[in-house]
Amino acid sequence: xxxxxxxxxxxxxxxxxxxxxxxxxxxxxxxxxxxxxxxxxxxxxxxxxxxxxxxxxxxxxxxxxxxxxxxxxxxxxxxxxxxxxxxxxxxxxxxxxxxxxxxxxxxxxxxxxxxxxxxxxxxxxxxxxxxxxxxxxxxxxxxxxxxxxxxxxxxxxxxxxxxxxxxxxxxxxxxxxxxxxxxxxxxxxxxxxxxxxxxxxxxxxxxxxxxxxxxxxxxxxxxxxxxxxxxxxxxxxxxxxxxxxxxxxxxxxxxxxxxxxxxxxxxxxxxxxxxxxxxxxxxxxxxxxxxxxxxxxxxxxxxxxxxxxxxxxxxxxxxxxxxxxxxxxxxxxxxxxxxxxxxxxxxxxxxxxxxxxxxxxxxxxxxxxxxxxxxxxxxxxxxxxxxxxxxxxxxxxxxxxxxxxxxxxxxxxxxxxx
Numbered sequence: 001x002x003x004x005x006x007x008x009x010x011x012x013x014x015x016x017x018x019x020x021x022x023x024x025x026x027x028x029x030x031x032x033x034x035x036x037x038x039x040x041x042x043x044x045x046x047x048x049x050x051x052x053x054x055x056x057x058x059x060x061x062x063x064x065x066x067x068x069x070x071x072x073x074x075x076x077x078x079x080x081x082x083x084x085x086x087x088x089x090x091x092x093x094x095x096x097x098x099x100x101x102x103x104x105x106x107x108x109x110x111x112x113x114x115x116x117x118x119x120x121x122x123x124x125x126x127x128x129x130x131x132x133x134x135x136x137x138x139x140x141x142x143x144x145x146x147x148x149x150x151x152x153x154x155x156x157x158x159x160x161x162x163x164x165x166x167x168x169x170x171x172x173x174x175x176x177x178x179x180x181x182x183x184x185x186x187x188x189x190x191x192x193x194x195x196x197x198x199x200x201x202x203x204x205x206x207x208x209x210x211x212x213x214x215x216x217x218x219x220x221x222x223x224x225x226x227x228x229x230x231x232x233x234x235x236x237x238x239x240x241x242x243x244x245x246x247x248x249x250x251x252x253x254x255x256x257x258x259x260x261x262x263x264x265x266x267x268x269x270x271x272x273x274x275x276x277x278x279x280x281x282x283x284x285x286x287x288x289x290x291x292x293x294x295x296x297x298x299x300x301x302x303x304x305x306x307x308x309x310x311x312x313x314x315x316x317x318x319x320x321x322x323x324x325x326x327x328x329x330x331x332x333x334x335x336x337x338x339x340x341x342x343x344x345x346x347x348x349x350x351x352x353x354x355x356x357x358x359x360x361x362x363x364x365x366x367x368x369x370x371x372x373x374x375x376x377x378x379x380x381x382x383x384x385x386x387x388x389x390x391x392x393x394x395x396x397x398x399x400x401x402x403x404x405x406x407x408x409x410x411x412x413x414x415x416x417x418x
Contacts, residue, residue: 011185012127012185013124013127013136013140015181015185016120016123016124016140017139017140017142017143018143018178019079019083019120019178019182020116020141020143020147021143021146021147021150021174022175022178023113023116024143024144024146024147024148024151025150026087026147026151026171026172027055027109027113027147028147028148028152028227029093029167029171030052030106030228031148031151031152031155031227031228031229031230031231032151032154032159032167032231032242032249032250033155033159033167033168034229035231035232035235036164036242037164040164041099041102044363045229045362045363045364045366045370045384045388046360046363046364046367047099049359049362049363050103050360051103051106052224052228053359053360054103054106054107054110055107055109055110056110057110057352058107058110058114059111059114059347059351060114060351061352062110062111063114063347063348063351064341064348065344066082066114066115066118066119067118067340067342067343067344067345068340068341070118070340070341070344071337071338071339071340071341074187075119075120075122075123076185076187077183078119079115079116079120079182080183081112081115082112082113082114082115082116083116083178083182084175084176085111085112086108086112086113086175087112087172087175088172089105089108089109090105090109090171090175091168091169091171091173092105092108093106093109093168094166094167094169094172095165114347117343118340118341118343118344118347119340121327121339121340122339122340123187123188125331125339126188127188133268133328133331133332134264134265134269134279135269135324137324137327138261138262138265138268138323138324138325138328139261139265139324141320141323141327142257142258142320142324144261144320144323145255145256145260145320146254146257146258148250148253148254148257149251149253149257150250151171152231152247152249153246153247153250153254154167154170154250155170155171156231156242156247156249156250157243157247158170159242159246160242161243203338203341203342203345206334208276208280208329209330209333209342209345209346210409211280211405211406211408211409212280212326212329212333212346212405213345213346213349214349214353214408214409215283215326215402215405215406216326216350216354217349217352217353218354218405219287219322219350219354219402220350220358221353221354221357221358222358222394222398222399223319224354224358225361225392225394225395226316226395227253229363230312231245231246231249232245233389233392234308234309236385237385238305238308239303240305249309252310252313252316253312256313257316257317260316260318260319260320261321261323261324263317263321264283264322264324265324267321268324268325268328275332276332276410277410279325279326280326280329280406280407280409281406281407282321282325283322283325283326284402284404284406284410285403286318286321286322287318287322287400287402287403287406288399288400290314290315290316290319290399291315291396291397291400291403292396293312293314293315294311294312294396294399295396297310297312297315298389298392298395298396302389315399322402327343329409330343358398361394362391362394362395363391365387365391365394366384366388366390366391368387368391369386369388369390370383370387370388371383372387373386373387
């Protein structure tokens with residue numbers, strides 16, 4: 001992607017993109033190794049989902065003070081410290097000898113990663129004018145499918161060949177090279193803000209912010225459930241190996257996610273008039289279209305991998321349009337001096353009410369349906385397969401909820417700043 005203001009700004013955007021790739025690679029590292037973890041520690045799907053839930057709860061709580069820090073301190077140092085912390089703890093997770101030790105390392109990863117979005121998106125907001133912001137933020141968030149692709153495509157085969165511990169240690173290595181790159185960047189100067197104007201509670205008076213936060217809760221509930229359980233779904237229900245499930249999940253969602261992000265950036269920066277309203281409505285349409293595709297993917301018969309994966313991949317590409325469009329809209333409606341705080345508050349709502357809840361709900365539903373299948377006479381692994389298959393239907397329902405929240409937000413969105 002070209003630089004929003006010329007070649008001088010390509011280096012920061014590239015570094016932020018790579019940081020976010022590592023961010024989501026490490027965040028989703030457990031998804032590719034879920035089945036080996038389940039067998040080694042004898043875990044239920046609820047316990048597996050709780051690893052993600054605990055991560056996201058702490059991530060959400062830590063994000064708010066770190067967001068305020070991003071508005072008042074060096075974003076460069078905040079981001080560098082965060083990257084160093086979460087990559088180190090991802091690698092230490094490979095040494096865990098119990099479920100509790102693994103949980104502890106994931107909590108540490110959550111604190112480190114909470115610095116990424118507030119610092120990076122605030123920085124991008126200062127670099128890029130409003131009319132080109134969707135493309136820049138789509139570039140930044142294109143890292144989501146790329147990071148998840150690498151997590152699945154690398155983590156799954158490495159876990160099958162060398163064990164899940166090696167896969168986690170390998171996931172930690174790229175972050176070490178990014179810390180010096182972050183410190184090399186020059187942070188843009190910020191205009192001084194009068195103390196009376198720096199009240200962080202001002203974002204609570206922006207109606208569109210609340211609808212954007214609600215959409216974030218729904219989208220992360222959906223996408224975290226999808227990302228955590230898709231490889232296990234392909235392994236249990238469709239019979240793929242761990243390596244194949246990771247590879248196909250990663251390749252399919254990676255390609256579709258990149259295409260979705262590129263499309264979001266292009267469409268978002270072609271909108272005229274009320275930028276925030278147009279961007280939110282475009283994202284809403286994508287989420288509504290994705291819902292029936294996800295339903296078709298889940299309804300595909302067992303063993304029909306292509307019939308399941310293809311509509312899921314297309315739906316995922318549509319879901320990935322959310323980030324470039326909605327994050328740009330958030331920057332449109334929030335004053336510049338509160339961007340870090342607004343992003344952190346959005347993330348807190350998104351994770352406390354969404355990402356922490358979605359995987360746990362899906363895991364609980366999976367266990368519930370599995371127990372019902374066992375009671376009906378199914379053997380253990382077949383019951384686990386049926387339980388997860390039925391639980392996955394929560395994903396298209398959440399996709400419709402995302403669309404509804406974005407439509408409501410678009411109806412009341414007014415751009416606050418350029």
